[in-house]
Amino acid sequence: MGELVIRIVGSPGDGVISSGDILTLAAARSGRYVSTYRSFPTEIRGVDQSLYQLRISSKKILTPADDVDVLIAFNEKFLRDNISSLKTGGVMIFDSSENNAQFEEFQNVTKYFIPMTNLSKEFATERSKNMVALGILSGLMPNIDIKDEIKSDIRKKYETKGEEVIEQNVQAFEKAYTWARQNIPQKAFLENLAIEKSGKKLILSGCEAMALGALVAGCKFYSGYPITPATEIMEFLAKELPRLGGNVIQCEDEIAAITEALGASFSGVKAMTATSGPGLSLMSEAIGLASMAELPIVIVDVQRGGPSTGMPTKTEQSDLNLAIYGTHGDTPKIVLAPINVEDSFYQTVKAFNYAEKYQVPVIILSDVSLGERRECIDAFNIEDIEVIDRLKPDTIDVNVPYSRYTKTYTGISPISTPGQKGGAYIATGLEHTEDCAPSSKPQIHATMTEKRFKKLDTAQSEFLAARKYGSDDARFGIISWGSTSGPVLEAIDLAEKQGYNIQALYPRIIYPFPTKWINDFLDNKDILLIVERNYCAQFANTIVYRCTCMNKNLQIHNLMKYNGEPFTTNEITTKIDQIIKGQYLKFTTHQ
Amino acid sequence: MLTKTAQSYRSKTNPSWCQDCGDYKVLDALTAAMAVTGVEPHDMVMTSGVGCASRLPFYTNCYGFHTVHGRALPAAIGIKVANKERTVISVGGDGDAFSIGGNHFIHASRKNPDITYIVMDNEIYGMTKGQNSPTSHEDLLTKINPYEVIEDRINPVLMALSFNTSFIARGYCEDEEQLKDIIVKAIQHRGFSFVHVLSPCTQYNHKVTYESCRKRIKQLPENHDTKDRILSMSYALTQEPLYMGIFYDIQRPTLHDKLEHIRELSMNEIGNPANYTLNDVIKQFE
Known part of the structure; x- marks a missing residue:
């Protein structure tokens, strides 16, 4: 047993993302489950915060969690912005190098004022304060012994930067660890915290999982155009596909990208392209061509905030209508929506299988929060995975x-x-x-x-039937899709502890529309809540429109979020609470 | 193997082109050129976009991918990369090639895939019944430009030279023998070969007739140095007369060469293991 949620915040350039990545890899390699969330400004040197949250657990987890046990902040503004997420009894670690504020108003938390920038200068260079933070954290939690893993991951992270940079970072980490053991007398609950290890795991991001799924499915051709947040897929395949006898082509635009992939498919080779909303818009005509000419192809859409250029680094589930209805004409295609990183891997293999078997375009809807999130998945044997050819x-x-x-x-x-x-x-x-x-x-x-x-x-x-979670006899049902399903399932567990019996349905095949599974699910439900991350209630509208059993006395509610951030579990439990207590808004469709 | 004739590459489908369309002659020259190469029809792939000229693949018995408007080249590149043994030929008209698909021409030239692109230029959109195209004469008034034409026309050969397309030629559909020879050389050229063909549309473009083409054209000098890009540009710049023949023919690494080199570098980076499999890829995530 055991679990720990850590959040690191700072300005771009503070090394927040690097330190989070290292900590994530180290925790995963030590045999624990990890799930992460990261957020950073669209501009490389923006004024917004960089944030990295990771949850380390002894068991499989569905989300990176809402509230945190440890908050590491490199400046006051971002500390204040995030302090409300720190749990009672949690630990705050603040870089006090240039700021003596004592934050008396923060109650019931353990406060450590550590001059991390100054220590960094003393131990190595001032640029290593993120490694100092990792050293301090490790020093505070000796039972979660991932010191060696961190050191080896620091080496990997800075591999290309030369021995001097590697040494400076390792030094900063090690000295900070020793410093923490000697100089921090009272070490809060972290001192005795243990998180059990379990079997062998792989740690990868949602984008990497889709790229790996493509390789396992036998993809030998990728053509793409750079776009945030899908580029990571292309970067990974550009490195690996040539070694496996395939090819990656950088195209002049998304229209060329999908058409080259269709050419490759016509040539008999499994092909994929990946993009985000703007690219999917451009690809629409060629998706119709794939439908008409009956050519297998896989198109990944890592959704971001839209419309137009929207918010390239912020998450949304607003391309559903485009994916389902986007192409002119009557266009048979398949749309899949993985719910987490592990699912991103398996659904991508399935996407190729479906494309090949049914000779249709298959669109996979991921999103920023899922594509960039790193999670552990259980190691698998390639031989056990079914691969279908046309x-x-x-x-x-x-x-x-x-x-x-x-x-x-x-x-x-x-x-x-x-x-x-x-x-x-x-x-x-x-x-x-x-x-x-x-x-x-x-x-x-x-x-x-x-x-x-x-x-x-x-x-x-x-x-196969759409997945359900919770008890079949529940009269309260929640339907969600894609990465929103993680917090929904977690909310159902929490609701159960409050004595509420709720069941969730989360179809991974979004088109052909899962009308039958939804109708079956709703058969014994009195209340339905549909949760998704867009303004126009795109999934909910389609459910209401298509599912005939909506005629009966079903009470329908929906919850939309459209500020560019993923759902927290708390937002869903709050809504459940409101519905059960009768303090709710009826079903709304903005458009 | 039986000797091939142009007929060996024709399908049973009758072209849907108008009676005097220049594209018939291009089809004849192309299939005659295919016969010279001797490549089996099932080893050839034709791609096209949309428009009158883009219907050509249906009139051959080769494999074909008739895509959407403007996308003949990306489709051809995907086909060639995935199936390098095939001979890949793209065809289309001036609107398909230089307007809606113009961007792809630039980047195909940069990539230098070993494919051939034959553009049948009638200086008009024929399938939609006569609108100005990017190569239309500035004085050509149509229903959508009833008063005056706004845009300058482009110069396809000069454009290709500026992109360093590795083989550039121009032919005239009535000079079938020369056009056939050019297409044979274009197919045999290693790299991206571009053949600009004058192919009049007597139905909708009265500015470009067989007679006007005949008057306008002149052969490049026999001793023209096809490695000299600047000299080729000066011939391409000349519009009266309009020069015919092979303007430019150079060798540089093809897309295939580059991809194989990348494969080599990718294996060097990991110390050239004898056998690299998916399991090695997965190890990175352990």
Whole structure:
């Protein structure tokens, strides 16, 4: 057992993100579960705070938590901004090098005033105050012994900066650790805190998890255009894909990115592109092309605040409508929404499987908070993961013209690959007959549209039921999607402790719309709460619109957040409380 | 292997082009050029965007990807990178290539993929029944420019030279033999080859007729130095007469060469292990 939540805040340039990353890796490598949240200004040298929060636990966790046990602050403003998140009895560590304030008004917390900048100058250079912070923290919690892991992760972090920089940072950390052991007499609850270790884990970000999922699924082609916050996927694949026989191409824009990936897919290779909202908007036409030409492709959208350029480093779930409805025409596609880092990995493998099997574009909706979050996932065997390849014609009779879009019972027709004799065909964005002749005959458009959608019927009949959490007999249901599901599930656990029986449904397949699973879920519910991070209640509106059982006396509520930050668990428990106590607003749709 | 003829590369589909369209002759020259290369139709891939000229892949029996408007080149690059054994040829018109798809031309030139791009230039949007294109004559009035044309026209060959496209040529659809020879050389060229073809639209562009083209064109000197970019630019700048032939033909690393070099560097970085697998990738996250 055991758990600890740490938050580090400072200005950009204070090394907040680096120290958080190191601490996260070290905790994970020591065999504990970790979940993180980080936030920094869009501008590299902005005036807003950099924030890194990590939760270390002996068991699997769903969120980086709301409130913290330890708050490390490099300046007064950000200390004041964050002090309300420090739990009663928590520990505050403040850089007192240039500020003697005693913060008498902060009650019931243990305050350490440590001249971290000055110590940094004394131990190494003034730029290592973040490593001093890690040393102090480690000195305060000797039972969570991750000193060696931290040292090795400092080395890794500064690998490219040369031996001198590495040594300065290791020195700063080690000396600060020793200093803390000798000079901090009263060490609060941290002195005896232990967090149990468990089996082998991988630690990776949501973006890395999707990139790794793509590799495991057999992706051999990636084309992309740089965009925050999706670039990390491209960076990882640019390093690894060439070694595995694949290729990464940097494109001139997102239109080229998706079209190159479609070209690769036409060539018989599993292909992916990743972007954020602005790029997904640009890709819409080519997503329709993939639907029409029935080419497998995976498109990752790491959503950020929108519309337009919006807030590149802030999180939102506002691309749902674009992903589901965004392309002109009747466009069969599949949209997936992973709920956490582990799910980001597995859903990406599935995205490739679905794309290949049903010959449709598959969009994965991640978001800033999930894409950048680092979390532990349990180690796995690659051999245990199912990988599906597209249906190919076994043999082609060269004397009979190949009919690429032959109608079948499943809607799925075998795809040939350039180079295959007798398999030549024209993939086209025009409406076409089964053997690829452009056609605008009424009968052809009607039957070929049905053929393409038939694949979604097939897919739906093969999909597993949407996941539920909590007891089936609950009369109060919550529906969420994507990364909002973490705090929702945690809120259900908390509600249970208050004696509330609540069940959650969190579909990972968002399109084809999970109408059946939602209806089944709502069958015995009296109250429904829909939680999502956008202003227009995009998911809620679609649920109300599509799910017929809305006719009965179901009390529907929704909770939207649209300030660019993820939900806290507390916000959801508060809403639950309000609903149960009758102090609520009815279902609102802004638009 | 049987000797190939132009007919060996034609599909049974009849072109939907108007009767006097120059594109018929380009199709003939292209399929004749394909026959010279001897590459099997199923080893060839054609890509195109949208427009009259972009319908061409349907009239061949090669693999084809008829994409959306302007995107012939990105599709071709993806195909070639993923399937390097194939011969990849993109086709399209002037609006597809230089207006909606203009950006891709620049970056295809930078990447230098081993593909061929044939642009059939009729100086008009024909499929939408006659609007000004980026190569339209400044005096061409159409229904959407009823009073005066605002934009200057672009010079495709000069543009390609400025991007250092590694093979640049211009042909005229009526000079089928020369056009065939140019296309053969373009296909055989290692790198991105661009063939600008004058292909009149008698239906909607009365400024560009077969007669006016014949009067306007002149062959590049036989001894033209195709490695001399500045000299080629001066020929390209000349609009009256309009020079025909191979302007520029240089060798520089192709996209494939670069990608293989990157592969080598990526393996060097980890000490060239004999066998690098996904499990090695996963170890980084332990």
